[in-house]
Amino acid sequence: MDVDRLRQDAAAVLADGRARMVIGFRDRAGDRVPAFITDAEQAGELLYDEACRQNLAAYLKKAELKRFRPVAIVARPAVMRSLVLLAAEAQVADEDVLVLGVSDDQEYHGILDLAATAALLNEKYAEMPHDPDLVKRIEEISAMTPEERSGFWTEQFARCTRCYACRAACPMCYCTQCIVEKNVPQWISTAAAGHGNYAWNIIRAFHLAGRCTECGACEAACPQGIPLMLLNVVLARDVEEEFGVKVGYDAEAEPVIGSWREDDNEDFIR
């Protein structure tokens, strides 16, 4: 990828005040870790390659970073979708964010505002194919009996330590009080075991149905290797099939989870 252009653009938006901070990636002994650049002269630290997988849109929810808005965020297509969706959910305004766009195959898209980001997504990334291995595993799990499937997830969730790294990594997990923090009374079991683990992971997946842009950051952040994307992709697919909505392409779209229609085919909601 043309990292020099990324660095030049980062320096330019800092120098002319279009952004007060650029959030991108830097190298640390071979690891790709976030870089928070506020001085145009430090833009040379930035780099980008296929190892840069963290969803940096998650930093928009961090209180200490709000004073650095507008921020420019280095974003691949799934991360761009997070940003458009955050705008649709009224979590960021157009003037808060710039995108330094990069494709999954290392093409640099330049400096984009949210409208240009949505236009680019619709033009070039309307279809984002899934990893074939993931699709195969989803098919295998879908073919299981309900008992087998429940057993599979019970085994996966048994490893959860309730560290909430999945929640921290996710830009859409911005609730100021998460359900696991509702402790007067405690809504779901706090024990890192059994039904509490099941409840936490399933509730989180359902709360992201129609909100997950499939960036994979939660699964990558899970120290226990729980395959969270198997849940997220199935739910995203269901939302697409049932509601005809693919999220993160339209900043004006009403959120699926926060809207209703008079012609809904379910009685209870009309």
Next chain:
Amino acid sequence: MKLIDANKLTALAAALARAGYRVVAPVEDSGVVRLKEWAEGAAIRTGAVPVNSAKDFLFPPSEIIGRWDLDGDDFMPRDVQPDAPKTVLLAVRPCDAAALALLDTVFNWDYKDDFYNARRQAVTVVPMVCTAADEQCFCTSVGGAPDATAGADAMLRPADGGTRFILEPLTDKGNALLDAAGLALAEGEAAADPPVEIARRFDVEAVTEWLSRNFESDLWPALSLACLGCGACAYACPTCHCFDIQDEATRRESVRLKNWDSCGFGLFTLHAGGHNPRPDQTARWRNRVMHKFSYIPERFALVGCTGCGRCARVCGAGMSMSEVCRLIADETKKAPTHES
């Protein structure tokens, strides 16, 4: 000396299991190498530092420490004993064993924790000398070493170019373990491989000294920018020992739980009245560094970090304790500014 071929560790595990030990060892599970109870047929993976630490088997993520039967307005306490089977922690790391000095101290400091102590007494610790390290390893910066024996009952020493291990007993528990291993071990001679060299990255005493006078510093926001506030580092840490007590009940039964907790969470210090003395991630991360490198050294004359590097390996946001300590140590080397 007692020897075992490098590819026969599972035979040692099997012999110890037959002798009545619960064997905990690094095994691959869902693509991740983790310390877990070894079962017949599982390969023991010594090549990677496991994602979890040995503390899981002394201080588990969730433990029931009280139980009551409920019947209308009546409640009847039931006896709860620690689940503390005789256990060997096999092929753990010197940085796991080094953590025991601190865990033993904090769980017996102002209150003697029967649950921890029962498990601790039932455990035989057998670390493996490290002959390889990765970018996150920094034991030598915090007083440890890849061949340190602190906290160990016996050491597994790679020998003859990694083809076998010398099993060297260090305590009575270690001797008992060697007896229990019986014919799984051979008598013979072997040359121990040199431990890996790990360069010191920072002067830990300089870090502690800087922390003692920099609770308020402009450096903290910069040091903590990347942190998104989960508990992955604390839960992977061999020395983090904070827990939360929760009561959970159904109509028939109530249990008292001792759950891991993390100072990375906002809820950790949230007061009932709504005030939070650590209102943001900057304050929470500062506490994490202060606790390990200032409060623990001050209170117990120990360092609260063994340099295992697990926190940095598991962090989804690229935070690194060794990098933060190095930046702090660098700060102490800067020429002092003379303010009038």
